[in-house]
Amino acid sequence: DWYERRIIKKERRGRWTGKRDLYDWWLHRIADEIRVGHRFYGIMTLAIYAKKCGIDEDELRRDAFALLQPYDDMSVEDINRFTKDDVVCALEMFNEDYVTFPRDDIAKLSGLTMPVNKRNWRKQEEHIQVMNTMKALKKQLGEIVNEGRPKGSGTAQVRVYEWRQQHPEGRKADCHRETGLDPKTIRKWWDCPPPAVRFEDGHITVRVSPSQELSDWLLDALHNEGQE
Known part of the structure:
Protein backbone atom coordinates (compact mmCIF):
# COMPACT_ATOMS: atom_id res chain seq x y z
CA ASP A 1 0.00 0.00 0.00
CA TRP A 2 2.78 2.45 0.95
CA TYR A 3 4.80 1.51 -2.15
CA GLU A 4 1.83 2.04 -4.42
CA ARG A 5 0.93 5.41 -2.89
CA ARG A 6 4.41 6.90 -2.53
CA ILE A 7 6.40 5.27 -5.35
CA ILE A 8 3.95 4.38 -8.08
CA LYS A 9 1.36 7.13 -7.60
CA LYS A 10 3.99 9.55 -6.19
CA GLU A 11 1.63 10.82 -3.51
CA ARG A 12 3.00 13.25 -0.95
CA ARG A 13 3.67 12.21 2.62
CA GLY A 14 0.75 12.98 4.89
CA ARG A 15 1.02 16.21 6.85
CA TRP A 16 -1.09 18.53 8.93
CA THR A 17 -2.48 21.73 7.44
CA GLY A 18 -1.97 24.87 9.48
CA LYS A 19 -4.68 27.37 10.30
CA ARG A 20 -4.85 30.64 8.44
CA ASP A 21 -4.05 32.41 11.72
CA LEU A 22 -0.50 31.06 11.46
CA TYR A 23 0.02 32.65 8.05
CA ASP A 24 -1.49 35.98 9.12
CA TRP A 25 0.62 36.00 12.29
CA TRP A 26 3.83 35.40 10.36
CA LEU A 27 2.97 37.98 7.70
CA HIS A 28 2.43 40.56 10.44
CA ARG A 29 5.74 39.68 12.07
CA ILE A 30 7.88 39.87 8.94
CA ALA A 31 6.21 43.18 8.06
CA ASP A 32 6.99 44.74 11.45
CA GLU A 33 10.06 42.98 12.84
CA ILE A 34 12.31 41.90 9.98
CA ARG A 35 15.81 43.38 9.71
CA VAL A 36 18.25 43.99 6.89
CA GLY A 37 20.02 40.72 6.19
CA HIS A 38 16.85 38.69 6.77
CA ARG A 39 14.38 40.27 4.33
CA PHE A 40 14.75 37.57 1.66
CA TYR A 41 14.25 34.84 4.24
CA GLY A 42 11.21 36.62 5.65
CA ILE A 43 9.38 36.26 2.34
CA MET A 44 10.84 32.81 1.76
CA THR A 45 9.40 31.54 5.04
CA LEU A 46 6.11 33.31 4.30
CA ALA A 47 5.88 31.19 1.16
CA ILE A 48 6.48 28.06 3.24
CA TYR A 49 3.71 28.98 5.66
CA ALA A 50 1.39 29.86 2.79
CA LYS A 51 1.75 26.36 1.36
CA LYS A 52 1.44 24.80 4.83
CA CYS A 53 -1.75 26.76 5.57
CA GLY A 54 -3.43 26.33 2.20
CA ILE A 55 -3.14 29.99 1.19
CA ASP A 56 -3.79 30.73 -2.47
CA GLU A 57 -0.65 31.55 -4.44
CA ASP A 58 -2.15 34.77 -5.82
CA GLU A 59 -2.79 36.03 -2.30
CA LEU A 60 0.74 35.09 -1.28
CA ARG A 61 2.19 37.01 -4.23
CA ARG A 62 0.12 40.10 -3.38
CA ASP A 63 1.27 39.99 0.23
CA ALA A 64 4.90 39.40 -0.74
CA PHE A 65 5.07 42.21 -3.29
CA ALA A 66 3.37 44.55 -0.82
CA LEU A 67 6.52 44.14 1.29
CA LEU A 68 8.84 45.12 -1.57
CA GLN A 69 8.78 48.88 -0.99
CA PRO A 70 9.01 48.87 2.82
CA TYR A 71 11.78 46.28 2.63
CA ASP A 72 13.68 48.36 0.10
CA ASP A 73 13.22 51.45 2.29
CA MET A 74 15.26 49.68 4.97
CA SER A 75 18.30 49.68 2.70
CA VAL A 76 21.01 51.98 3.97
CA GLU A 77 23.32 51.42 1.00
CA ASP A 78 22.72 50.83 -2.71
CA ILE A 79 24.55 47.54 -2.46
CA ASN A 80 21.79 45.98 -0.34
CA ARG A 81 18.70 47.26 -2.13
CA PHE A 82 15.76 44.86 -2.02
CA THR A 83 14.43 44.13 -5.50
CA LYS A 84 11.59 42.46 -7.35
CA ASP A 85 13.96 39.62 -8.26
CA ASP A 86 14.51 38.96 -4.55
CA VAL A 87 10.77 38.55 -4.05
CA VAL A 88 10.37 36.28 -7.08
CA CYS A 89 13.25 34.09 -5.96
CA ALA A 90 11.97 33.84 -2.38
CA LEU A 91 8.54 32.75 -3.62
CA GLU A 92 10.11 29.63 -5.12
CA MET A 93 9.67 28.11 -1.65
CA PHE A 94 5.92 27.93 -2.26
CA ASN A 95 6.34 24.23 -2.77
CA GLU A 96 5.00 21.14 -1.05
CA ASP A 97 8.55 19.87 -0.59
CA TYR A 98 9.26 22.54 2.03
CA VAL A 99 6.16 22.43 4.24
CA THR A 100 8.02 20.44 6.90
CA PHE A 101 10.85 23.00 7.05
CA PRO A 102 11.98 23.00 10.72
CA ARG A 103 10.74 25.81 12.92
CA ASP A 104 14.20 26.36 14.42
CA ASP A 105 15.64 26.87 10.95
CA ILE A 106 12.90 29.37 10.13
CA ALA A 107 13.80 31.29 13.28
CA LYS A 108 17.50 31.26 12.42
CA LEU A 109 17.02 32.40 8.82
CA SER A 110 14.43 35.08 9.56
CA GLY A 111 16.20 36.38 12.65
CA LEU A 112 12.90 36.22 14.54
CA THR A 113 12.21 34.23 17.67
CA MET A 114 9.64 31.47 17.41
CA PRO A 115 7.88 31.25 20.78
CA VAL A 116 5.70 28.24 21.43
CA ASN A 117 2.14 29.22 20.58
CA LYS A 118 1.62 31.82 23.30
CA ARG A 119 -2.05 32.41 22.66
CA ASN A 120 -2.93 28.94 21.43
CA TRP A 121 -4.32 30.36 18.19
CA ARG A 122 -7.14 32.14 19.98
CA LYS A 123 -8.81 34.95 18.12
CA GLN A 124 -7.33 38.31 19.08
CA GLU A 125 -10.49 39.40 20.91
CA GLU A 126 -10.51 36.19 22.95
CA HIS A 127 -6.82 36.52 23.74
CA ILE A 128 -7.27 40.12 24.93
CA GLN A 129 -10.15 39.05 27.16
CA VAL A 130 -8.01 36.31 28.72
CA MET A 131 -5.07 38.68 29.26
CA ASN A 132 -7.30 41.35 30.82
CA THR A 133 -8.74 38.76 33.20
CA MET A 134 -5.24 37.68 34.21
CA LYS A 135 -4.21 41.31 34.71
CA ALA A 136 -7.21 41.98 36.94
CA LEU A 137 -6.40 38.88 38.99
CA LYS A 138 -2.78 39.99 39.44
CA LYS A 139 -3.98 43.38 40.70
CA GLN A 140 -6.25 41.68 43.23
CA LEU A 141 -3.28 39.65 44.44
CA GLY A 142 -1.26 42.83 44.87
CA GLU A 143 1.18 42.15 42.06
CA ILE A 144 2.68 44.99 40.01
CA VAL A 145 1.15 45.21 36.54
CA ASN A 146 2.84 47.19 33.78
CA GLU A 147 0.39 49.33 31.86
CA GLY A 148 0.50 52.14 29.35
CA ARG A 149 3.02 52.97 26.67
CA PRO A 150 6.72 52.30 27.27
CA LYS A 151 8.69 55.24 28.60
CA GLY A 152 10.24 57.23 25.78
Whole structure:
Protein backbone atom coordinates (compact mmCIF):
# COMPACT_ATOMS: atom_id res chain seq x y z
CA ASP A 1 0.00 0.00 0.00
CA TRP A 2 2.78 2.45 0.95
CA TYR A 3 4.80 1.51 -2.15
CA GLU A 4 1.83 2.04 -4.42
CA ARG A 5 0.93 5.41 -2.89
CA ARG A 6 4.41 6.90 -2.53
CA ILE A 7 6.40 5.27 -5.35
CA ILE A 8 3.95 4.38 -8.08
CA LYS A 9 1.36 7.13 -7.60
CA LYS A 10 3.99 9.55 -6.19
CA GLU A 11 1.63 10.82 -3.51
CA ARG A 12 3.00 13.25 -0.95
CA ARG A 13 3.67 12.21 2.62
CA GLY A 14 0.75 12.98 4.89
CA ARG A 15 1.02 16.21 6.85
CA TRP A 16 -1.09 18.53 8.93
CA THR A 17 -2.48 21.73 7.44
CA GLY A 18 -1.97 24.87 9.48
CA LYS A 19 -4.68 27.37 10.30
CA ARG A 20 -4.85 30.64 8.44
CA ASP A 21 -4.05 32.41 11.72
CA LEU A 22 -0.50 31.06 11.46
CA TYR A 23 0.02 32.65 8.05
CA ASP A 24 -1.49 35.98 9.12
CA TRP A 25 0.62 36.00 12.29
CA TRP A 26 3.83 35.40 10.36
CA LEU A 27 2.97 37.98 7.70
CA HIS A 28 2.43 40.56 10.44
CA ARG A 29 5.74 39.68 12.07
CA ILE A 30 7.88 39.87 8.94
CA ALA A 31 6.21 43.18 8.06
CA ASP A 32 6.99 44.74 11.45
CA GLU A 33 10.06 42.98 12.84
CA ILE A 34 12.31 41.90 9.98
CA ARG A 35 15.81 43.38 9.71
CA VAL A 36 18.25 43.99 6.89
CA GLY A 37 20.02 40.72 6.19
CA HIS A 38 16.85 38.69 6.77
CA ARG A 39 14.38 40.27 4.33
CA PHE A 40 14.75 37.57 1.66
CA TYR A 41 14.25 34.84 4.24
CA GLY A 42 11.21 36.62 5.65
CA ILE A 43 9.38 36.26 2.34
CA MET A 44 10.84 32.81 1.76
CA THR A 45 9.40 31.54 5.04
CA LEU A 46 6.11 33.31 4.30
CA ALA A 47 5.88 31.19 1.16
CA ILE A 48 6.48 28.06 3.24
CA TYR A 49 3.71 28.98 5.66
CA ALA A 50 1.39 29.86 2.79
CA LYS A 51 1.75 26.36 1.36
CA LYS A 52 1.44 24.80 4.83
CA CYS A 53 -1.75 26.76 5.57
CA GLY A 54 -3.43 26.33 2.20
CA ILE A 55 -3.14 29.99 1.19
CA ASP A 56 -3.79 30.73 -2.47
CA GLU A 57 -0.65 31.55 -4.44
CA ASP A 58 -2.15 34.77 -5.82
CA GLU A 59 -2.79 36.03 -2.30
CA LEU A 60 0.74 35.09 -1.28
CA ARG A 61 2.19 37.01 -4.23
CA ARG A 62 0.12 40.10 -3.38
CA ASP A 63 1.27 39.99 0.23
CA ALA A 64 4.90 39.40 -0.74
CA PHE A 65 5.07 42.21 -3.29
CA ALA A 66 3.37 44.55 -0.82
CA LEU A 67 6.52 44.14 1.29
CA LEU A 68 8.84 45.12 -1.57
CA GLN A 69 8.78 48.88 -0.99
CA PRO A 70 9.01 48.87 2.82
CA TYR A 71 11.78 46.28 2.63
CA ASP A 72 13.68 48.36 0.10
CA ASP A 73 13.22 51.45 2.29
CA MET A 74 15.26 49.68 4.97
CA SER A 75 18.30 49.68 2.70
CA VAL A 76 21.01 51.98 3.97
CA GLU A 77 23.32 51.42 1.00
CA ASP A 78 22.72 50.83 -2.71
CA ILE A 79 24.55 47.54 -2.46
CA ASN A 80 21.79 45.98 -0.34
CA ARG A 81 18.70 47.26 -2.13
CA PHE A 82 15.76 44.86 -2.02
CA THR A 83 14.43 44.13 -5.50
CA LYS A 84 11.59 42.46 -7.35
CA ASP A 85 13.96 39.62 -8.26
CA ASP A 86 14.51 38.96 -4.55
CA VAL A 87 10.77 38.55 -4.05
CA VAL A 88 10.37 36.28 -7.08
CA CYS A 89 13.25 34.09 -5.96
CA ALA A 90 11.97 33.84 -2.38
CA LEU A 91 8.54 32.75 -3.62
CA GLU A 92 10.11 29.63 -5.12
CA MET A 93 9.67 28.11 -1.65
CA PHE A 94 5.92 27.93 -2.26
CA ASN A 95 6.34 24.23 -2.77
CA GLU A 96 5.00 21.14 -1.05
CA ASP A 97 8.55 19.87 -0.59
CA TYR A 98 9.26 22.54 2.03
CA VAL A 99 6.16 22.43 4.24
CA THR A 100 8.02 20.44 6.90
CA PHE A 101 10.85 23.00 7.05
CA PRO A 102 11.98 23.00 10.72
CA ARG A 103 10.74 25.81 12.92
CA ASP A 104 14.20 26.36 14.42
CA ASP A 105 15.64 26.87 10.95
CA ILE A 106 12.90 29.37 10.13
CA ALA A 107 13.80 31.29 13.28
CA LYS A 108 17.50 31.26 12.42
CA LEU A 109 17.02 32.40 8.82
CA SER A 110 14.43 35.08 9.56
CA GLY A 111 16.20 36.38 12.65
CA LEU A 112 12.90 36.22 14.54
CA THR A 113 12.21 34.23 17.67
CA MET A 114 9.64 31.47 17.41
CA PRO A 115 7.88 31.25 20.78
CA VAL A 116 5.70 28.24 21.43
CA ASN A 117 2.14 29.22 20.58
CA LYS A 118 1.62 31.82 23.30
CA ARG A 119 -2.05 32.41 22.66
CA ASN A 120 -2.93 28.94 21.43
CA TRP A 121 -4.32 30.36 18.19
CA ARG A 122 -7.14 32.14 19.98
CA LYS A 123 -8.81 34.95 18.12
CA GLN A 124 -7.33 38.31 19.08
CA GLU A 125 -10.49 39.40 20.91
CA GLU A 126 -10.51 36.19 22.95
CA HIS A 127 -6.82 36.52 23.74
CA ILE A 128 -7.27 40.12 24.93
CA GLN A 129 -10.15 39.05 27.16
CA VAL A 130 -8.01 36.31 28.72
CA MET A 131 -5.07 38.68 29.26
CA ASN A 132 -7.30 41.35 30.82
CA THR A 133 -8.74 38.76 33.20
CA MET A 134 -5.24 37.68 34.21
CA LYS A 135 -4.21 41.31 34.71
CA ALA A 136 -7.21 41.98 36.94
CA LEU A 137 -6.40 38.88 38.99
CA LYS A 138 -2.78 39.99 39.44
CA LYS A 139 -3.98 43.38 40.70
CA GLN A 140 -6.25 41.68 43.23
CA LEU A 141 -3.28 39.65 44.44
CA GLY A 142 -1.26 42.83 44.87
CA GLU A 143 1.18 42.15 42.06
CA ILE A 144 2.68 44.99 40.01
CA VAL A 145 1.15 45.21 36.54
CA ASN A 146 2.84 47.19 33.78
CA GLU A 147 0.39 49.33 31.86
CA GLY A 148 0.50 52.14 29.35
CA ARG A 149 3.02 52.97 26.67
CA PRO A 150 6.72 52.30 27.27
CA LYS A 151 8.69 55.24 28.60
CA GLY A 152 10.24 57.23 25.78
CA SER A 153 7.96 55.83 23.09
CA GLY A 154 6.73 59.33 22.26
CA THR A 155 10.27 60.66 21.94
CA ALA A 156 10.97 58.70 18.77
CA GLN A 157 7.84 60.11 17.15
CA VAL A 158 9.03 63.64 17.87
CA ARG A 159 12.54 62.90 16.59
CA VAL A 160 11.21 61.51 13.32
CA TYR A 161 8.86 64.47 12.93
CA GLU A 162 11.58 67.04 13.64
CA TRP A 163 14.02 65.29 11.30
CA ARG A 164 11.45 65.38 8.50
CA GLN A 165 10.82 69.06 9.13
CA GLN A 166 14.54 69.70 8.69
CA HIS A 167 14.87 67.37 5.69
CA PRO A 168 11.67 67.67 3.58
CA GLU A 169 13.17 65.58 0.77
CA GLY A 170 14.86 63.10 3.08
CA ARG A 171 14.39 59.34 2.87
CA LYS A 172 13.77 56.83 5.63
CA ALA A 173 17.26 55.44 5.09
CA ASP A 174 18.74 58.91 5.63
CA CYS A 175 16.71 59.33 8.80
CA HIS A 176 17.97 55.98 10.08
CA ARG A 177 21.58 56.87 9.31
CA GLU A 178 21.43 60.29 11.01
CA THR A 179 19.23 59.53 14.01
CA GLY A 180 20.19 55.95 14.71
CA LEU A 181 16.54 55.05 15.19
CA ASP A 182 15.37 51.58 14.32
CA PRO A 183 13.99 51.38 10.73
CA LYS A 184 10.78 49.85 12.07
CA THR A 185 10.33 52.82 14.41
CA ILE A 186 10.97 55.26 11.58
CA ARG A 187 8.38 53.57 9.36
CA LYS A 188 5.88 53.61 12.22
CA TRP A 189 6.11 57.38 12.77
CA TRP A 190 7.04 58.52 9.23
CA ASP A 191 3.59 59.92 8.42
CA CYS A 192 2.42 60.46 12.00
CA PRO A 193 3.24 63.92 13.39
CA PRO A 194 3.07 64.17 17.19
CA PRO A 195 -0.12 65.56 18.73
CA ALA A 196 -0.41 69.33 18.74
CA VAL A 197 -0.66 69.32 22.53
CA ARG A 198 1.38 66.90 24.63
CA PHE A 199 2.65 66.61 28.20
CA GLU A 200 6.43 66.31 28.58
CA ASP A 201 8.58 66.45 31.71
CA GLY A 202 5.88 68.17 33.70
CA HIS A 203 5.22 70.79 31.01
CA ILE A 204 2.56 71.18 28.35
CA THR A 205 4.04 71.55 24.87
CA VAL A 206 1.96 73.04 22.07
CA ARG A 207 3.06 72.59 18.46
CA VAL A 208 2.20 75.65 16.38
CA SER A 209 2.41 75.86 12.60
CA PRO A 210 2.74 79.51 11.52
CA SER A 211 0.68 80.76 8.61
CA GLN A 212 2.39 81.39 5.29
CA GLU A 213 1.94 85.12 5.80
CA LEU A 214 3.70 85.00 9.17
CA SER A 215 6.46 82.80 7.76
CA ASP A 216 7.07 85.28 4.92
CA TRP A 217 7.15 88.16 7.40
CA LEU A 218 9.73 86.40 9.58
CA LEU A 219 11.93 85.65 6.58
CA ASP A 220 11.75 89.27 5.43
CA ALA A 221 12.58 90.48 8.94
CA LEU A 222 15.60 88.20 9.18
CA HIS A 223 16.75 89.24 5.71
CA ASN A 224 16.44 92.95 6.50
CA GLU A 225 18.23 92.50 9.81
CA GLY A 226 21.11 90.80 8.05
CA GLN A 227 21.54 93.78 5.72
CA GLU A 228 21.75 96.36 8.51
